[in-house]
Amino acid sequence: MVPDYEEEDEEMKEGEEDTAVYQEESQEQDPLLALADLRFLLTVKDDVASKQEKAEVKNKIMDHIKTHKMGPYYQHLCKEFGWPVDEALAKELKDANDAELKELDAKIEDAVQNLGDTEVRECHMKRADFYARIGDKEAALKAYAETLEKSVGSGSRIDLVFSVCRLALMWDDVELVKTNVKKAEESVEAGGDWERRNRLGVYRAVLQLMNLQMKDTAKSFLNAVSTFTNYKLFDYNRFIFYTVLSSVVALDRITLRDKVIKSPDVLSVINEIPHLHSLLHSLYQCRYKEFFIALANINTQIKRDRYFAPHIGYIMREARIVAYTQFLESYRSVQLSSMATTFGVTEDFLDNELSRFIASARINAKIDKVVGIVETNRPDAKNLQYTQTLTQGDLLLNRIQKLTKVIDY
Secondary structure (H helix, E strand, C coil): CHHHHHHHHHHHHHHHHHHHHHHHHCCCCCHHHHHHHHHHHCCCCCCCCCHHHHHHHHHHHHHHHHHCCCHHHHHHHHHHHCCCCCHHHHHHHHHHHHHHHHHHHHHHHHHHHHCCHHHHHHHHHHHHHHHHHHCCHHHHHHHHHHHHHCCCCHHHHHHHHHHHHHHHHHCCCHHHHHHHHHHHHHHHHHHCCHHHHHHHHHHHHHHHHHCCCHHHHHHHHHHCHHHCCCCCCCCHHHHHHHHHHHHHHHCCHHHHHHHHHCCHHHHCCHHHCCCHHHHHHHHHCCCHHHHHHHHHHHHHHHHCCCCCHHHHHHHHHHHHHHHHHHHHCCCCEEEHHHHHHHHCCCHHHHHHHHHHHHHCCCCCEEEECCCCEEEECCCCHHHHHHHHHHHHHHHHHHHHHHHHHHHHC
16 A cells, blocks of 8 residues: 555646646746747738837847747748858757757656656656747657656646647747647646646637637637736736627627626726727727727737737627617618717718628618618518518428438338
8 A cells, every 4th residue: 555655746746847847837927928929010011010120120030039949930030031051140049959858868867767656747747848949840759759658647638738838829839739638628627636627628718719719719718817827828917808808709799798897806907908998988988989999009009919900800809790780770761961970970981981881781770871871680580580480381391391301212
């Protein structure tokens, strides 16, 4: 029985060490993700980030590369952005990487021969983190996989999968994020603690955001508002920015009031984020002109964010649809000129916008161009249900007829 107790003590010790390390490092964003945010700014248009700012960003990236000896990542950026390779710097970084890798391999060999399983696992983890730090994605993934095989405790396994998730986010590898979020979900269900379950919710929310599942994104972010501790991904203000923006686009007015506007956690920081308070409250209080101004002002912030920027067209469109729909719900008909004044836009702009959304069945209304009136056309729930029943009935009869022919044959 003694060996069993020793094994349990070793696993408990490993879990305690993992927790201690996490608490020590959790207050700062993962340097790899901070670097990815900087790299993204080099890809945006000059009206989003000026040439001068991009030059400053490039200097910050190069300082980071030199400090952390990121040889492979330097080569990757030179290829991506067409930078001339500094051969002397490239050799210096490669030599430093080779020397550190040789040292890590020696420690692994020593741990295998003279130490226990926990020490061997820690050495493998350091080598995996080393590959991730220098920007060698494939080698890092292989090293993390080897480390996972040597991990026993559920907590350490989940933390390792989170490390792979962050690596995938750094490289914008959505499929790799998806695969590892699924792994983390399985591990958490098998024995994850409350804190890791909460952190998983934020990783899931980011994945949903990248896949443009905005309703699920908003719900996942809202579920994590009061328990957010995942500072390795981003700080709390940025988390609230994601939460509020996704909620404005995806949630109904009542849920927006109950879950966002009245949330003490949101209220505690929303005024620190430019234009976000105006965006949220002007929509809820039906101040549509102010809402459109806030939406235009926050546009640049969205374009500078590497998770939201790819979906900028969708977000701006859906936010306007939410506002138009909310306004029209109060009327059976309204003058186009009056509505344009309320939103602070021209009649031609509003006419084009509404025509497009009506044609795509996003807004239930019609425009009488002759008299300049927008008439709402709310669908009758009973008629809709009747139509759906007839359609589904026809499909069922067709399938029965096809099945009858097969049976008869």
